[in-house]
Amino acid sequence: MGSTGVGKSSFIRLVSGSDVEVGDGLASQTHLLQSVTFTHENRGITLLDTPGFNDTNRSDADVLNVIADHFSESYANGRQFAAVLYFHRISDNRMSGSSLNNMKMCEAICGDDLSNLVICTTMWDQVDQQAGEAREQELCGTEMFFGGMLKRGAKYARLENTRESALRLISQALELCPRPLGIQREMVDNRMALGHTAAGSRVDRRLLELEQKRVAELRKAEEEMKLAAAEQDVELQRELANDRLAYFESLQRIREDRETLARQLEQLKNADLARRRGSYWKLKQLMRRRSKMLEKSQASGPAEQLEQMSTTGALSSYLAK
Ligand SMILES: Nc1nc2c(ncn2[C@@H]2O[C@H](COP(=O)(O)OP(=O)(O)OP(=O)(O)O)[C@@H](O)[C@H]2O)c(=O)[nH]1
Ligand SMILES: [Mg+2]
Incomplete structure (x- = not known):
């Protein structure tokens, strides 16, 4: 998950060798959920590429609808995610409203227990190392950015633009114990309408x-x-x-x-x-x-x-x- 252009699809390409679309323009590239399956260390792995919120072509309600539909259906069919990977560009010198919204939506989708969430920073080749590290410290140490999520169990990883680095992230994610996400519990176990879930009510308040x-x-x-x-x-x-x-x-x-x-x-x-x-x-x-x-x-x-x-x-x- 993550805002448009943070490198979600590029990561999937790197690890799987698949030809999912990667965007060069300003407009959002991935509009639907895309699922890519590959083998790593003799394990079959499925990665889901999600569209970001604050999309250029779709409303947040539409994006959440697509995500919630897929997540709930797979949970109802007995499948759980090993991890949710949240991507953020370390090259962004401000936490934009859109990045903050994407972060909050991801948090709301995951629920209170964030031990399956890995926050990954991308675009390290676009920043001076020292400046990147200072920003990383600020992001991880500030409650309203990543600090609050890290306290609630989220993990953190740097993602270099290489296959080795991407595969390290996959190995890290595979060590986590699969568990249902907040939105899956809300919609499937508690039969809540999307607008009543934590993520849905965030969107509905604004609407x-x-x-x-x-x-x-x-x-x-x-x-x-x-x-x-x-x-x-x-x-x-x-x-x-x-x-x-x-x-x-x-x-x-x-x-x-x-x-x-x-x-x-x-x-x-x-x-x-x-x-x-x-x-x-x-x-x-x-x-x-x-x-x-x-x-x-x-x-x-x-x-x-x-x-x-x-x-x-x-x-x-x-x-x-
Ligand atoms: N320099 C650099 N460019 C990167 C890196 N990761 C991704 N990119 C580039 O960033 C652009 C956007 O990457 P995508 O993978 O399409 O981003 P996305 O998160 O899938 O974006 P949406 O599908 O719009 O949500 C592409 O031009 C990539 O080649 C990185 O680590 N370094
Ligand atoms: Mg994409």
Whole structure:
């Protein structure tokens, strides 16, 4: 696990010789869980490559959904992980919000007992040795970075960009005793919905805040549109209609994410099926038609037609959900 570009897939390539995709650009590379199996010291080993949180293309709820689904299903089928490897770039001179979020999500997924977690720092060839060591000390000695996790049993390893170093990490991981992760216990043993697990509630809290913000923005845009229509200010109506559509689409994505988090293990796979329901599509069509009409209309505007396309009632019932 770990943020995008920290070297998760590169590590898997190094140890397994497989051709999992490694990214050179800024965008996240690994979007789905990838499983790679190989043999080391006569033992069959399966490595799971996970997408990072704060992904460029997917929401945290989606990423967690994919991870939770796979982890829970394998635990329900009697499989346990020997270790979770969390990757961090030693070359990062700040702990970014994204790195911190990835770290906290990993911690929440693992649960209270972190004895199966190995924190690995990568990109040692990108830093001056002394500077890297000073940073390593700070990271491991600070409670809110790795310090707190190390106190709760997590291990630490440096990962050089070589096959030998990567294989040493595998050997270290194999010495650990397999045990269920926090999220597996929560979802499989305690039958909790994803949003009620430690990891899910972290994501849901943020989504709830965002949802409230979008609802307020949408209501404000709607009110302002009414005023602009009364004043026959087509230019302003045009701008507001575009804003409103953007808030509306964003709100729907947030609501879909929250719906995904509300699911339990057996329902996770069906999360996408429920997406297109409700009044969303009809209302969006209406908003789009109105935006288009405003784009075409002149300052004098076809006020009557626009009035017939009022979205106020439908929007109120959508927001009330
Ligand atoms: N210099 C250096 N480059 C590395 C090291 N590890 C990985 N890279 C490079 O870092 C880039 C990103 O590596 P990936 O393995 O794709 O990172 P990832 O964590 O799988 O990223 P996502 O799939 O986006 O989550 C690639 O260009 C790698 O070649 C390292 O230790 N040193
Ligand atoms: Mg990757």
